[in-house]
Amino acid sequence: MNFYLAKAKIKAAAVHAIASLILAGICGGLVFYVWFPGQLSNMLRGTEMYWLVLLVEVILGPCMSLVIYNPSKSLAGLFRDYGVIVCVQFAALGYGLYVVAQSRPVYVVFVKDAFEVVTSLELDKKDLDEASSPEFEKVSWIGPKEVCSESPQDSKEKSDLLFSALEGRDIQVFPKYYRFCSEGEVNKAFLSSERLYSIIAQNVSYDHFKKQLPVGGFYWLPVKHRFGAGIRIYPLGNMESYYLPLDPYS
Template identity: 35%
Template structure:
């Protein structure tokens, strides 16, 4: 059981580094998987273990319990895999965290060669390219209305470095947040202080997650992502 939970814990930290575990609901998923594994492990073992059983019966019951636990571990790892965040994508005027299950599989063949569609080494930073024409814009808009976000479409991805000018064009001075959210001034300043910055020399954009909205702080010259915080800055 400890081996199983240790495996899940290692994968969780690898695939769900901070802040993605918070933005994508990874913490709740991890708790659910580990809880199920615990119930199917030692608790069921205690329930079926009985010294009055014959060695054959006991061996059979413990084998079934072990198989159930392995099946639960496999399902848990599969769930963690398909729900893992794979990209943080700049999408026109915001960032959006894309999970593996969000990616349109029918468009995977159109992923740019410079982009890894479903990385296993943790989330990467990407951007949505400009539309080729009005027809593509209309098709993408209709797809978005049906729940397929632009950020989850491999055919629209491009390296983040190519979008620096677009990112900085949409980004806003972080100092504006101090006026918009007076109750969060101390928290904002503390978050930026940890990366050696002040609100006066940082810009920001909103970040859309599966369950919440965050804020991404960026360098005003390079558009480098500096840090994030759980603040709805839309």
């Protein structure tokens, strides 16, 4: 391989890598800032497959470009070769986004004294059709919605829900029990910062979370999800709440 051919190949691969990185950045913004805001991406593990796909996307495309590019090829030949590469890359990216979309959180349901994170994968179409309000009949594509749950009053419904819970499908996956939270409802269940510091003190591996806690004081609540549990921090003042992958039950 002569110097000029090698230089042309490297230039083509570099351009391809830049284009791949731009596309990956756009899709990453959708995943990490819209579908899985904040620490939800770490808590729910829904992005692990996406990272793998992105790695393949960013590395494989430019490597293939390095192999197939040749300035002596006809324009039609280059279009054909790059058409195949682009199709492969988009297929991989589309599959990655599809997997992540299925596992994205769509509802954060307050149940008694804790939040339950519900993903798109956990909601059945039939249950969505039976939602208590039209607002809850569709899953969100712009981040999870926060709602509260209303326990059934009918004895048969209570019995059915109990057996369903034993099978792993509790109240949080049934939109017919969803409702908008009343003012101050969640606040009544707040736990003190002292209690969280006590949990951290009992588990050495949690010590690094101290740096992620508000200096000016805070309240918190447990957050349960299909992979375990975390917490939601409510700083004192006007700061927004945020999640931490700290399991308060371990």
